[in-house]
Amino acid sequence: MRLVVDLNRCxxxxxxxxxxxxxxxxxxxxxxxxxxxxxxxQREQVxxxxxxxxxxxILVEYPQEAPAAVEEGxxxxx
Ligand code: SF4
Numbered sequence: 001m002r003l004v005v006d007l008n009r010c011x012x013x014x015x016x017x018x019x020x021x022x023x024x025x026x027x028x029x030x031x032x033x034x035x036x037x038x039x040x041x042q043r044e045q046v047x048x049x050x051x052x053x054x055x056x057x058i059l060v061e062y063p064q065e066a067p068a069a070v071e072e073g074x075x076x077x078x
Pocket of ligand 1: 005009010011012013014015016017024032052053054055056057058
């Protein structure tokens with residue numbers, strides 16, 4: 001899994017750090033640190049974090065699969 005956070009869009013709401021603390025962490029009040037190559041074991045947490053981000057700044061790619069929708073309700077359709 002590969003993830004990218006659009007830091008121009010990120011407003012530092014920290015929802016992601018709350019939902020996936022092994023992948024996202026706040027550094028100071030507004031800057032976000034994250035692991036762009038999060039482990040597969042973090043997949044569900046990352047999906048929830050991406051869904052919860054109020055400004056949709058988190059993009060998740062699954063290279064071995066078709067592009068995955070991160071919106072709630074679309075996962076597990078196939
Ligand atoms: S939830 Fe979104 S806006 Fe908030 S820190 Fe994470 S990426 Fe940034």
